[in-house]
Amino acid sequence: MTPAVQSSGVANNEDTGGTTRPNIVHILVDDFGWEQVGYHHGPEAEDVEPITPNIDRLVSDGLELDRFYAHKICSPSRTSIQTGRSPIYANVQNVKPEVVNEDDKVGGWQGAPLGMATVADVLKGQNYSTHFVGKWDVGMATESHTPYSRGYGTFFGYFHHSNDYWGQTEGKCRLKSVKDLWVHNGTFSGPAVHLANGKHCGENNQKPEGEVCVYEEELLLNGVKDVIKSHESNDGEPFFLFYSSHLTHMPLQVPEEYYNKFSHIDNDHRRRMRAMSNFFDWEVGEIVQSLKEANLYDDTLIVLHADNGGEIMTSFCGGNNYPLRGGKFSNFEGGIRVNAAVGGGWLPEDRRGEKEERLVTTDDWLMTYASIAGVDTTKLTDDGAVALGLKDFTGVDQWGVISGEEAGVVREEVIIGDTTSVEFNGDGKTLVGGIIQPPYKLILGAENKLHRVSQDVTTPQNYPDGSDRVPEAIMRKCDRTAKHGCLFNIFEDPTESNSLAAELPDIFNAMLKRIDELQEDVYSPERGKKDGRACEAAMDTYGGYWGPFVQDE
Numbered sequence: 097m098t099p100a101v102q103s104s105g106v107a108n109n110e111d112t113g114g115t116t117r118p119n120i121v122h123i124l125v126d127d128f129g130w131e132q133v134g135y136h137h138g139p140e141a142e143d144v145e146p147i148t149p150n151i152d153r154l155v156s157d158g159l160e161l162d163r164f165y166a167h168k169i170c171s172p173s174r175t176s177i178q179t180g181r182s183p184i185y186a187n188v189q190n191v192k193p194e195v196v197n198e199d200d201k202v203g204g205w206q207g208a209p210l211g212m213a214t215v216a217d218v219l220k221g222q223n224y225s226t227h228f229v230g231k232w233d234v235g236m237a238t239e240s241h242t243p244y245s246r247g248y249g250t251f252f253g254y255f256h257h258s259n260d261y262w263g264q265t266e267g268k269c270r271l272k273s274v275k276d277l278w279v280h281n282g283t284f285s286g287p288a289v290h291l292a293n294g295k296h297c298g299e300n301n302q303k304p305e306g307e308v309c310v311y312e313e314e315l316l317l318n319g320v321k322d323v324i325k326s327h328e329s330n331d332g333e334p335f336f337l338f339y340s341s342h343l344t345h346m347p348l349q350v351p352e353e354y355y356n357k358f359s360h361i362d363n364d365h366r367r368r369m370r371a372m373s374n375f376f377d378w379e380v381g382e383i384v385q386s387l388k389e390a391n392l393y394d395d396t397l398i399v400l401h402a403d404n405g406g407e408i409m410t411s412f413c414g415g416n417n418y419p420l421r422g423g424k425f426s427n428f429e430g431g432i433r434v435n436a437a438v439g440g441g442w443l444p445e446d447r448r449g450e451k452e453e454r455l456v457t458t459d460d461w462l463m464t465y466a467s468i469a470g471v472d473t474t475k476l477t478d479d480g481a482v483a484l485g486l487k488d489f490t491g492v493d494q495w496g497v498i499s500g501e502e503a504g505v506v507r508e509e510v511i512i513g514d515t516t517s518v519e520f521n522g523d524g525k526t527l528v529g530g531i532i533q534p535p536y537k538l539i540l541g542a543e544n545k546l547h548r549v550s551q552d553v554t555t556p557q558n559y560p561d562g563s564d565r566v567p568e569a570i571m572r573k574c575d576r577t578a579k580h581g582c583l584f585n586i587f588e589d590p591t592e593s594n595s596l597a598a599e600l601p602d603i604f605n606a607m608l609k610r611i612d613e614l615q616e617d618v619y620s621p622e623r624g625k626k627d628g629r630a631c632e633a634a635m636d637t638y639g640g641y642w643g644p645f646v647q648d649e
Contacts, residue, residue, distance in 0.1 A: 116470075117222075117224075117334045117468065117469055117470060118334060118395055118396055118397045118440070118442035118468065119327070119334050119335050119336070119337070119392055119395055119396040119397070119442075120219075120224075120334070120335075120336045120337070120396070120397050120399070120465055120468070121337045121339065121383065121387070121396055121397070121398045121399070121440070122177075122336070122337070122338045122339065122399045122461070123339045123341065123380065123383070123398065123399065123400040123401075124174070124177070124230075124231075124338070124339065124340045124341065124400075124401065124402070124403055125341050125343060125344065125376055125400065125401070125402050125403070125435075126170065126231060126258075126340075126341055126342060126343060126344060126345040126402070126403055127170075127344055127345045127346070127402070127403070127404060127405075127406055127407050127415060127424055128343075128344050128373070128376075128402035128403075128405075128406060128434065128435055129344075129369075129402075129405055129406020129407075129408070129415040129416045129417045129418075129423065129430075130405060130406065130416075130417040130418065130420050130430060130433065130434070130435060131406070131416040131417055131418040131419075131557060132147070132148070132344065132369065132373045132406060132415070132416060132435075133147065133148045133151055133152065133155075133373075133435050134146060134147045134148045134149065134151070134152040135148075135151070135152045135155050135156070135160075136435070137557075138557060145357060145358060145360075145370070145374070146374075147370060147373055147374055147377065148373060148374070148376075148377040148380075149377065149381075150377045150378065150380045150381035150384065151377050151380055151400070151435075151437075154380065154384070154398065154400060154437055154439040155437045155439075156449060157439055157448055157449065158398070158437050158438055158439025158440070158443055158447075158448055158449075159437060159438045159439070159443060159447045159448065159450050159451075159452055159498060160436075160437050160450070160451040160452065161401070161436035161437060161438065161452050161456050162451050162452060162453050163433070163452070163453055163454060163455050163456065164401055164433070164434055164435075164436035164456045164457070165432050165433055165434070165455065165456070165457045165458070165510045165512075165532070166401070166402065166403055166404050166432055166434050166457070166458050167183045167188070167403075167404060167432065167458065167513050168404050168405070168424060168425055168426055168427055168431040168432050168513075169190045169404055169424060169425060169520075170190055170231075170233055170257055170345075170403050170404065171187060171189065171190045171191075171206065171207055171233045171234065171257070172186075172187050172188050172189070172190065172513060173403040173404055173458050174207075174231075174232075174233050174234050174340070174403060175187040175207055175208045175234050176457075176458040176459045177215065177458045177459070177461055177462075178208055178214045178215055178216070178234055178246065178462075179208050179212045179213070179214055179215075179459075179462070179489075180213075180214075180215060180218075180459050180460075180461070180462025180463060180478075180489040180490065180491040181212070181459050181487055181489065181490050181491070182457070182459050182490045182511045182513065183458075183459075183513040184511055184513045184526055184527075184528055184614065184618045184619065185486075185487035185490060185617075185618070185619045186208060186209060186212065186487070186619060187207060187208060187209070187619075188513040188514065188515045188526050188527070189206070189515060189517065189522075189523055189524065189623055190257065190520065190521045191206050191521055191522065191523050191623050192206060192256065192257070192267075192521065192626065193205075193206040193207065193233075193235060193236035193237060193241075193255050193256060193630075193642075194206075194236075194237075194626045194627055194630035194631075194642075194645075195237075195523070195623050195624045195625055195626055195627065196237055196624045196625070196627040196629075196646060197621070197622050197623060197624030197625075198624070199622075200621050200622065200624075201649070202484055202486070202621070203619070203621030203622075203623070204621060204622065204623060204624050205235055205237045205238075205241060205623065205624070206234075206235050206236070206237065206241075206623060207233065207234035207235030207236075207241060208234045208235055208241070208246070209481075209484075209486060209619075209621070210238075210240055210241070211480055211481050211483075211484045211486060212478065212481045212486060213247075213478045213480065213481060214246045214247045214462075215247070215336075215461060215462040215465055215466075216228070216243075216246060216247025216248045216336065216338070217246065217247035218247075218462060218465070218466045218469070218471065218476070219247070219336045219465060219466070219469055220247050220249070222466075222469040222470060222471060223333060223334075224333075224334050224335060224336045224469060225249060225327070225330075225333055225334070225335040225336070226247055226248045226249050226250075226335070226336045226338075227248060227249060227250045227251075227323045227335065227336070227337045227338070228243040228248040228250070228251045228252075228253065228338045228340070229251075229252050229253055229316055229319045229320050229323065229337070229338070229339050229340070230252075230253040230254075230316050230338075230339055230340035230341055230342060231253060231254060231256075231257075231258070231340040231341070231342055231345075232251075232253055232254065232255050232340065233255070233256065233257055233340075234246075236255040236256075236642065236643070236644060236645075237627075237630075237644065237645060237646045238644050238646045238647070238648045239644045239648055240648050241644070242255075242278075242280070242644060243280070244280040244285065248338070250280060250281045250282075250323070251278065251279070251280040251281075252278070252279050252280075252281075252288070252316070252319040253277070253278065253316065253319075253340065254266070254276040254277050254278065254342075254642075255276055255278065255642055255643075256276050256642065257345070257521070258342065258345045258346060258347070259275075259276045259277075259312070259342075260298075260312075260347065260349070261299070261311055261312045261313065261342065261347065261349040261350075262293060262297050262298045262299055262302070262309065262311065262312070262349065263275070263293065263297070263298060264276060264277045264288075264291075264292065264293065264312060266642065269630075269631040269634050269635055270631065270635055272635070272640065274631075274634050274635075274640055274641065274642055275287070275292065275640055275641045275642070276641065276642045277291060277292075277312075277315075277641070278641070278643065279291075286638070286643070287638050287639060287640075287641035287643065288641075289639065289641070291310075291315055292308075293307070293308050293309050293310060294306075294307025294308050294309055295307070296309075297309035299347075299349045302351065302352055311349075311350075311351050312342055313341065313342055313343055313375065313376075313379065316339070316341065316342065317379050317382060317383075320337065320339050320383055320386075321382070321383075321386050323335070323337050324337070324383070324386045324387060324390050324392065325386070325390060327390065327392060328390040328391070328392070334395075334469075336465070339383070341376060341379065343372050343373075343375060343376040343379075344369060344372045344373055344376060344406075344414075344415070345407075346407065346413065346414075348365060348368035348369060348372065348412075348414050349368075349372075350368060350371040350372045350375055351375065354371040354372075354374055354375045355367065355368065355371045357371060357374065358370045358371050358374075362562075363411075363558075363560055363561060363562050365411055365412050365413070365414040365560045366414060366416075366558065366559070366560050366561070368414055369406075369414035369415060369416070372414075380400065383398075384398070387440075393440065393441045394441035394442070395441065395442060396440045396441060396442055397438065397439075397440045397442040397443060397468065398438065398439045398440035399436075399437075399438050399461070400435075400436065400437050400438075400439070401434055401435060401436035401437070402434035402435050402436070403434070404424045404431060404432065404434060405417045405420070405422070405423045405424050405426075405429075405430045405431045405432065405433070405434060406423050406424060406430070407423055407424040407425075408422075408423035408424070408430070408551065408553075408555055408559065408560075408567050409423070409424075409425065409551070409566070409567055409568035410566050410567075410568065411559075411560035411561075411562070411563065411565075412560075413560075414560060416555055416557070416559045416560075417429075417430030417431075417555065418554065418555055418556060418557045418559065419554055419557075419590070419591055420433060420554065420590065420591065421551070421552065421553065421554050421591055421592045421593075422549075422550070422551035422552065422553065422567070423551055423555075423567065425520060425550060425551070425568070426549060426550050426551035427512050427514060427529045427530055427539050427549055428539070428549065428551060428552070428592055429537075429586060429590060429591075429592055430551070430554075431551070432512065436456070438498055443498075443499075444499050444500060446500060447498065447499060447500045450500075452497060452498070454497050454506055454507065455506075455507040455508075455509075455510055455532065455534065456494050456497065456507065457491070457492075457507065457510055459489075459490055459491035460491040460492050460493075460494045460507065461491065462489060462491050463476065463489060463491040463492060463493040463494070464491070464492075464493055464494045464495050464498070466493070467493045467495045468495055473493040476489060477489070486619065487617075487619060492506075492507045494507070508533065508534075509531055509532065509533050509610075510531065510532040511528060511531055511614060512528065512529045512530035512531060512532065512539070513526070513527070513528070513529060514526075514527040514528065514529025514530075514540075514542055515527060515542070516542055516544050516545075518544070518545065523622065523623045523624075525620050526618040526619060526620035527542055527615070527618070528540070528611045528614045528615045528618065529541075529542070530582075530611070531607055531610055531611060531614070532586070533607065533610075534587065535585045535586060535587035535588065536583060536584065536585055536586070536596075536600075536603060536607065537583070537584050537585075537586045537592070538581075538582065538583050538584075538604065538607040538608070538611070539574045539582040539584075540574055540575070540576070540582070540608070540611055541572075541573065541574040541575065541582075546573070547573050547574055547575035547580070548571040548572065548573055548574075549571065549572050549573075549574045549582070550567075550568050550569075550570070550571055551567045551568060551570060552570050552571060552572035553565070553567045553570045554591055555567065576608055577597075578597050578598040578601060578604065579597075579598070580597075581595060581597025581598070581604055582595055582597065583595055583596045583597040583600065583603065583604050583607070584596065627645065627646070629645040629646060630642070630645040632645070633645035
């Protein structure tokens, strides 16, 4: 459903001399730890190779968003970006896209509830050409869940949390591995069979004789370049390109030439993560260069950030969020405070090289992009969703913060989502797991988990380091008592080492009260169970590829 909008004319950017409405390239990187960028890397780090020179340049030439917050896991963050809602009002679950709850036609699926408008819907309504490349992870059950039914004119990517970088496979059906790679454009919609690698292609056999063997990220990058090139000679119509990279999500797979660049690192998991981060950085450089070659860079705003922190649960995950506490799946800073920056030629010149300390979150992009596109965001509503009993947009228009203008709303609070699910990717009830009200952050563990919050650990800068520590098993009790309350001044204590719950009882209790107020209004559908029709469609309709499996009503 397209939201009701009221235009306020067009955005203007006199500093750049560019067009009045820019192209927008949104780059989302997966499980990208705080420590995995060069600009957060101290001189004591063991590896001497430049890890992310292109990202570092994007930051130094652009605006660093130092207080950008996401959800602690993949699908909720992505749902939040697409729908412009805090995860507690849209989706806090990381279930697989094969689940169905027939009793709930709106929220009984994985990802974004049906009926919620998306950022692509809003920009399409402003005559933007819209494109999605990469990991979707916001719903697959019906055609209405797919990117090409949620505002994107083209789609090239996969539906699940991840797949194999060489085999393009995710899970099994009838004892056979199922591929997950899809194409939707003006001439074709269906499985990307034509891009399948040879049967012997794999991490340990990257150059099988007589077979095609292409790293999936390279395929996705080519898709991004194709979109950019297609707008090289357009008539000035702006485009919105959302590139959702597979990197640096597990499995830890990377082309040999990148793996070999980090041969000086003894730990294989850290070496692989360094190599994957470096490959992603190369992609960022290629995207910037493609925009320049197409004479589009000056008229483009580039946004880059991670969907959550690096995965550190065990050493084989390879991630690192040093010096922050915790990582993916945890509500400590390492799980939800992520690398983020804004760049491109359309960014006002006087904001380049700056660091922004005000709060920005995943649900803010919809309102921000709408503002840039010329929408009066004070009147932007999602009437279709509201009519279904769903929450309206909750994001804040952050263009004033990004551009340096003082006008506009400044975000005063970040809501931290959580779930009662005891499984990493299971279903559960929606919880408010904490809030941030600068300079304070309060974390509240789920009652059914004895108020324990996982990954109460700060990993060393050279993690993983061969130790047998399992951060997932290191728990901290964060309850409603002064003794075990988890209240931190994250501006003075970014590693969350010193709880102030006993010292600041008034602030502690006021924030607990706010959590209780927010909890009364959460969206908590039952997502359902794995549906056999997903397997049937994959094997009988799509030739061994995942795809929509429930008929739209």
